[in-house]
Amino acid sequence: MLSSIEKQLTRLGDVQRQHEDQLSELVDRAQSGSPAGGTDDGPPARRIARHGSPAWLDEAKLSGLGFDLTALKNDKEHYRRKGRLLTREVVLVLEYNGDAYRQALSSAQDKVSQFREKLAKSPDDEDRAKKLEHYEKWLTRLKVSQTRLYVVDAGFDKQALAEKYADGNKYLFMRGDIGLRWNDGAVTGQIRRVHVRQVHVPLPYSKQLAELAQGRRFNAHNKDPIPPRYRVRLNFGKRLEPWVAAVAPVADGNQGQ
Helix, strand or coil, X not given: CEECHHHHCCCCXXXXXXXXXXXEEEECXXXXXXXXXXXXXXXXXXXXXXHCCCCCCCHHHHHHCCCCHHHHHHCHHHHHHHHHHCEEEEEEEEEECCHHHHXXXXXXXXXXXXXXXXXXXXXXCHHHHHHHHHHHHHHHHHHHCCCCEEXXXXXXXXXXXXXXXXXXXXXXXXXXXXXXXXXXXXXXXXXXXXCCCEEECCCXXXXXXXXXXXXXXXXXXXXXXXXXXXXXXXXXXXXCCEEEEEEEECCHHHCCC
16 A cells, blocks of 8 residues: 555646546655745744645635635634534645746745855854755755645536646646645634545555565655656546556656756
């Protein structure tokens, strides 16, 4: 088994889809995370894909998903007690190597440039030097090993979403939960989880994956980012259940794709 599909599906791959079943190719990469803070000097934030609050999940979207925000705002104390119990099961749209990834990459590049400029003005500022080092490492990880698969939309109608996001090279769909949280006095949306937790890996693919991984697992605390080593082809059934259909090594020249 590939344990914790929440982590596996926030690793990236080329996404290809056919009509009735989704057909996806995922390149082995690290789970999602982001150091983007609320201010220029802000601390690292939570992982995006598992517990994120993306900008598109605004009040209009939440209302469209059936959340009664007016009632919650009129009864803040009730929300604070019960808010985490309010969730909706939805179909999540995951985009590969698209605008969401490029925005994350651009944000990281901007952070590096900002801290380089600040450090040039105050070369003895150890705190900013550490933050610059942090963002430089994060930028390298984004380019080499971090996720390029981002949740970009959600809804109830799988067919409607499939028609809207028809490019099979960019999008795949998974069932998941969207919930609410209290953030700085406001109700915000949150991607709680992806429902599928494991992917079945039949022989001989499990043995092949073990050989290609060479005992090295992705981890946020790895000193150096690990370039992709293999490409996994997943079949997705009508109920959006995935299973491994093929495994192939990634050539060195294609690791960034």
